[in-house]
Amino acid sequence: MTTITAPVVHTGLLTARQLRAFLRNPAYLLINLVQPIIWLLLFGQLFKAVVNIPGFGGGPDYLTFLTPGIVMMMALFGSAWAGTTYIQDMERGVMDRLLTSPTSRGGLIVATMLYQAVLTVIQTLVVLGVAWLAGARFDGGAAGILVLLLSAVLLTFVFAAFSDAIALLARQQTALIAISQLISFPLMFLSSAIMDTKLSPDWVGNVARFNPVEWAVAAGRGAMQAAPDWAGVWGHLGLLAGLVVVMTALATAAFRAYQRSV
Amino acid sequence: MASPEVGISAYELHKSYPAGHTAPRVQALDGLSVEVEAGTIFGLLGPNGAGKSTTVKILSTLSRAESGIAEVAGIDVARHPERVRRVIGFVAQKPVTDPMDTGRENLVLAGRLQGMSRRDAAARAAELLTRFSLGESADRLVKTYSGGMARKLDVALGLMNRPQVLFLDEPTTGLDPEARAELWAELEAMAELERMTVLLTTHYLEEADRLAGRIAIVDHGRVVVTGSPEELKDGLHGDAVIVELADAADAPDALPLLARIPGLGDVLVEGRVLRGRAASGAGALPQVLAALDGARLSVASATVARPSLDDVYLRHTGHSYSEGAHS
Numbered sequence: 001m002t003t004i005t006a007p008v009v010h011t012g013l014l015t016a017r018q019l020r021a022f023l024r025n026p027a028y029l030l031i032n033l034v035q036p037i038i039w040l041l042l043f044g045q046l047f048k049a050v051v052n053i054p055g056f057g058g059g060p061d062y063l064t065f066l067t068p069g070i071v072m073m074m075a076l077f078g079s080a081w082a083g084t085t086y087i088q089d090m091e092r093g094v095m096d097r098l099l100t101s102p103t104s105r106g107g108l109i110v111a112t113m114l115y116q117a118v119l120t121v122i123q124t125l126v127v128l129g130v131a132w133l134a135g136a137r138f139d140g141g142a143a144g145i146l147v148l149l150l151s152a153v154l155l156t157f158v159f160a161a162f163s164d165a166i167a168l169l170a171r172q173q174t175a176l177i178a179i180s181q182l183i184s185f186p187l188m189f190l191s192s193a194i195m196d197t198k199l200s201p202d203w204v205g206n207v208a209r210f211n212p213v214e215w216a217v218a219a220g221r222g223a224m225q226a227a228p229d230w231a232g233v234w235g236h237l238g239l240l241a242g243l244v245v246v247m248t249a250l251a252t253a254a255f256r257a258y259q260r261s262v
Numbered sequence: 263m264a265s266p267e268v269g270i271s272a273y274e275l276h277k278s279y280p281a282g283h284t285a286p287r288v289q290a291l292d293g294l295s296v297e298v299e300a301g302t303i304f305g306l307l308g309p310n311g312a313g314k315s316t317t318v319k320i321l322s323t324l325s326r327a328e329s330g331i332a333e334v335a336g337i338d339v340a341r342h343p344e345r346v347r348r349v350i351g352f353v354a355q356k357p358v359t360d361p362m363d364t365g366r367e368n369l370v371l372a373g374r375l376q377g378m379s380r381r382d383a384a385a386r387a388a389e390l391l392t393r394f395s396l397g398e399s400a401d402r403l404v405k406t407y408s409g410g411m412a413r414k415l416d417v418a419l420g421l422m423n424r425p426q427v428l429f430l431d432e433p434t435t436g437l438d439p440e441a442r443a444e445l446w447a448e449l450e451a452m453a454e455l456e457r458m459t460v461l462l463t464t465h466y467l468e469e470a471d472r473l474a475g476r477i478a479i480v481d482h483g484r485v486v487v488t489g490s491p492e493e494l495k496d497g498l499h500g501d502a503v504i505v506e507l508a509d510a511a512d513a514p515d516a517l518p519l520l521a522r523i524p525g526l527g528d529v530l531v532e533g534r535v536l537r538g539r540a541a542s543g544a545g546a547l548p549q550v551l552a553a554l555d556g557a558r559l560s561v562a563s564a565t566v567a568r569p570s571l572d573d574v575y576l577r578h579t580g581h582s583y584s585e586g587a588h589s
Binding site: 006009010013017020021024025089091092093094096097098099100101102103259260262 | 319322323324325326344347348350352353354355356357358359360361362363367371372374375376377403416419423
């Protein structure tokens with residue numbers, strides 16, 4: 001095996017390992033499928049009336065507006081836990097074994113990102129299906145859905161790599177709980193995921209411009225319109241892709257910090 | 263004759279860890295040096311915290327020494343860690359298996375990450391599963407394995423890539439005596455079959471005595487003595503004479519009495535236990551008892567023993583093995 005193909009092969013092998021563990025835990029699979037449905041229907045009912053607020057710019061049907069927001073919320077909340085695999089490997093000697101073998105560090109990071117992306121795609125398709133059954137209609141067609149999936153996957157990559165880095169630096173599950181509580185929730189509410197930011201105070205809209213969750217929501221929701229603003233959509237996707245590269249590099253570098261601590 | 267090939271060499275390794283915001287750093291290694299001949303089993307023996315695991319982590323490229331030089335299979339671990347990783351196997355103190363994979367999946371994944379082809383990895387996995395009597399459990403999830411089975415799989419994982427140097431960090435800690443004896447037999451058989459250098463750390467004297475051709479006793483981050491178990495025991499000259507007093511308060515009075523007995527040397531006191539060495543333990547014991555009786559110091563028990571590694575440990579560290587293990 002040459003050094004060029006080794007990281008690719010390692011990524012595939014390690015992604016397959018996580019998918020095997022996932023498929024062996026049917027309860028986890030069920031939770032992952034039920035959770036997005038609950039969020040979608042709960043928020044959909046709870047905030048149904050916001051479309052009647054004067055100045056709401058998200059169209060006449062709240063469920064249609066909400067669906068891309070719930071997709072990104074699931075991507076965000078799910079990927080914040082990506083580092084759990086590393087915590088488990090560190091609690092055992094698995095991480096130490098991998099790091100004393102020629103296993104690609106980049107492959108270890110990218111494998112958790114890909115695994116989370118698979119979960120995100122499954123959840124996104126479930127959310128779309130349930131939303132459609134509940135009456136939401138999307139004008140963007142297949143292209144819109146593909147861009148929505150791409151946005152969700154890029155957002156997943158960003159936060160999965162971030163979660164991996166935190167896991168390697170803090171080496172404790174409590175640190176991952178802190179990210180999901182302290183970072184994920186504010187990031188979700190400081191975006192247009194469930195509410196049009198035009199109706200929020202100005203500062204929320206200003207902060208949202210720098211929020212990767214907002215980039216993903218704007219790209220996904222934008223692409224599902226009848227006449228998408230493609231320049232805006234690709235601009236947001238470009239920002240997300242850039243952040244994916246930065247986060248992946250940071251997470252890979254975090255292995256050095258981990259090895260200094262052992 | 264050419265000098266034998268060197269499997270592992272470490273020279274003057276230093277390593278410290280932060281102990282907290284205000285506490286001084288803990289000196290894990292304080293100039294540890296060790297040399298292991300290729301193709302032999304070498305035991306690093308010492309209590310928890312002596313520096314054994316830190317040594318293994320540095321030699322296996324997981325951690326870095328602050329100073330000192332270490333080579334594994336002739337490769338500098340600090341300069342070429344990626345080359346070292348291709349020729350070693352590493353079995354950590356903690357379990358190195360993934361509980362949500364089967365035994366076979368664990369082995370094949372490890373082999374493929376080491377660069378083996380799918381076919382080679384499958385063949386090697388099957389061979390090791392059979393050798394470690396795990397064939398029947400090969401396709402069960404590791405979380406269903408007993409402690410002994412899981413530890414055998416850990417060792418098999420370390421052997422997947424036919425390493426030149428295998429690190430076994432406390433391989434039998436936490437196993438029940440039966441599983442420990444079984445793993446010892448497996449490790450002895452393994453050493454026969456695979457020509458490789460093995461660095462074994464243990465805090466069981468018995469384990470080092472049984473498995474290792476040579477051992478080094480590690481205390482406070484340094485090697486205090488090196489040799490084969492027999493050499494180390496022979497170096498003690500004679501038998502151990504151990505007297506347990508009825509009252510620990512008598513120990514300060516008893517010590518000078520024993521030190522005065524001709525032929526009895528190396529007298530040390532620990533609590534209410536006095537230890538000495540004599541060319542003939544059986545000859546020295548009556549004098550010891552007479553001296554203590556003359557001073558009206560009552561004795562709870564008296565023993566004469568052939569030298570053990572425990573005595574070697576006591577002699578070179580100044581404290582007995584069980585005491586060191588609890589500190």
